[in-house]
Amino acid sequence: MNAIATIAGREIRDGLRNRWAIGAVLLMAGLALTLAFLGSAPTGVVGASPLEVTVVSLSSLTIFLVPLIALLLSHDAIVGERDRGTLLLLLSYPLSRWHVLFGKFLGHLSILTVATVLGYGAAGVALSFTAGEFDADSLGSFARLVGSSVLLGAVFVALGYLISATVRERATAAGLAIGIWLVLVLLYDMALLGLVVADQGRTISAAAFNWLLLLDPADIFRLINLAGLSRTSLFAGMAGLAEQMQFGRAVLLTALAAWVAVPLALAAFVFSRKEP
Amino acid sequence: MTISQTIFMEGVSKRYGDSYVVRDVDLSIAPGECVAIVGHNGAGKSTLVKMALGLITPTAGRIALLGENPAGRHAMAFRSRIGFLPENVAFSAAMTGREVLRFYARLKQVPLGGADRLLERVGLAAAARRRVGTYSKGMRQRLGLAQALLGEPRVLFLDEPTTGLDIESRQMFYDVMAELRDAGATLLLSSHALSDIEQADRIAIMKAGRMLACGALPELRRLADLPLRIRVHVVDGNAAREFTARRSVQWLDDLRFEMTCADDGKVEAIRSVSLLQGVRDIEVMPPTLVDLCDELTREAAE
Incomplete structure (x- = not known):
């Protein structure tokens, strides 16, 4: 445990030193604030809580930004240390490889958590000054947004480690990270949409479609946040989807957690078999 | 027999595909002994050290470090009493020398005060609060030596320990080596520098993965009969x-x-x-x- 904490501590310190953490916080806060104020302007007409509108726009921001930050932090974690020559020395110390991996995971996740909480929190606080009190429902979906954003980040940190443990070259890791981001964040959705349109509901049932959504962590995240509340889902254009959703929130969260656990376990397995 | 030797290798080979990096090496080193491995680049020195540390596993043969399999489950228990200075040692550039050494001290569960004393010992006390990125090659090497010395090691593996060191630092390094040996530590070093090799009790000559000869310098001279x-x-x-x-x-x-x-x-x-x-x-x-x-x-x- 001591070793894991030590590794995590070094990653956090490294993140602060490299201004990674501060950059992530500023980026998240800047974009969140912009979205919060731009997004809340027209809501008077619809009569929805400005916080819920913000949740919708921030969800879209999360889907693009959080995986990107997570992959930037994590894709270099192992291959970079191997390349710089620090890995060999580290592994000669009295700690096992899963200590190293899990310590890094905790460190990177801490950076990501702080960036998300501070960044989105800033938007929430700023909004409360202009829009007054929020009801419990809105606060609940905001808290859910922050929590699931961190979880989505954890998914991509784990995926980044899997890449980093597998490849031999840093450039390959960077390329694969971009590829994974493109596929899971953009292309999978497009392909699924195309498939549904082309199929016209003949072969793909609603149930099968829901299962297909579980194969992409970004879609699980969307379902958790956008289909969660009927009021929110109206804005998000997910109302139709929400009605047909067969999975409860617990199932969705479990699926997202599995998206963390499986790549992380795979990364640990690959790492343990590689020669430093 | 095996237990009394600090490092014991028997018929050790490491093969990648069809090519042998290390081939059929026998080497045993007694407690308190210092052995230097000599050979050209790519002779298999570093691979041999990595296998002795348990970082990579041999394709064939048997290795025991302090009587245990270095890659086995029990190895973790004595890892904190082993020092390793890898070839071209590197550290995260954003951390200061003091932070680096304290990080490694925590991993070895050594009191942090000991880390500060070691910084002084290798002459880095003045630069302790500077980032490692600003260090010269020699300073990084000395920091590498300091981390290898954490926790009063019983066995030290030093891969090209004096590259980049000036004469003064070299002397400091030899003094440290002498102290360690007086304390009963076992040393295995690989080097090109004659002055390093002169510190050793025995010299092992490696070429293309094989150990050609191993003995004291006069003995080797007689053997070669040059x-x-x-x-x-x-x-x-x-x-x-x-x-x-x-x-x-x-x-x-x-x-x-x-x-x-x-x-x-x-x-x-x-x-x-x-x-x-x-x-x-x-x-x-x-x-x-x-x-x-x-x-x-x-x-x-x-």
Whole structure:
């Protein structure tokens, strides 16, 4: 445990030193604030809580930004240390490889958590000054947004480690990270949409479609946040989807957690078999 | 037998695909002993060290470190008593020297005060609060040495320990080595530098993954049976011609010639040269380590 904490501590310190953490916080806060104020302007007409509108726009921001930050932090974690020559020395110390991996995971996740909480929190606080009190429902979906954003980040940190443990070259890791981001964040959705349109509901049932959504962590995240509340889902254009959703929130969260656990376990397995 | 040896290797090989990086190496090192591995780049030195540390597993053969399999489950227990200085040691550039050493001290569960004392010992106390990124090669090497010394190690693996060190740092390093050996630590170092190798009790010569010879330096010299060269500088070249005509010598220029002799004929040769009129200087040059390596390599090939 001591070793894991030590590794995590070094990653956090490294993140602060490299201004990674501060950059992530500023980026998240800047974009969140912009979205919060731009997004809340027209809501008077619809009569929805400005916080819920913000949740919708921030969800879209999360889907693009959080995986990107997570992959930037994590894709270099192992291959970079191997390349710089620090890995060999580290592994000669009295700690096992899963200590190293899990310590890094905790460190990177801490950076990501702080960036998300501070960044989105800033938007929430700023909004409360202009829009007054929020009801419990809105606060609940905001808290859910922050929590699931961190979880989505954890998914991509784990995926980044899997890449980093597998490849031999840093450039390959960077390329694969971009590829994974493109596929899971953009292309999978497009392909699924195309498939549904082309199929016209003949072969793909609603149930099968829901299962297909579980194969992409970004879609699980969307379902958790956008289909969660009927009021929110109206804005998000997910109302139709929400009605047909067969999975409860617990199932969705479990699926997202599995998206963390499986790549992380795979990364640990690959790492343990590689020669430093 | 195995238990009493600090490092024990028997028939150790490491193969990648069809090519052997290390082939059939036997080596055992007793507690308190210092062994230097010599060989060209790619001779398999670093791979041998990595296998002894348990970082990679051999394709064949048996390795015991302090009586245990270094890659096994029980290895974690004694890892904190092992020091390792890898070749071209590197640290995260954003951390200060003090932070780096304290990080490693935490991993080895050594009191942090010991880390600060070690920084002083290797002469980095003044630079302790500077980022490692600003360190020179020699300073990084000294920081690497400091981390290897954490936790009073019983075994030290030092891969090219003195590259980038100036003369003063080198001396500091040899002092540290002597202290460690007085404390009963076992040292395995790989090096190119003759001054490093002179610190060792035994020298192991490696070539293309094989261990060609292992023994004390005089022993290896006898084994190779290389001639010594005696270089003579005279005042008057012509006066010496009569002497040199009867012997096989090689004139370097008008005033200097070189002759060779076997190790046991050295005294006789010097005596005969000293009888010569007008000798200004006599230099006796034993075969260099490079000559020794090449000769032993050649013999092994035959």
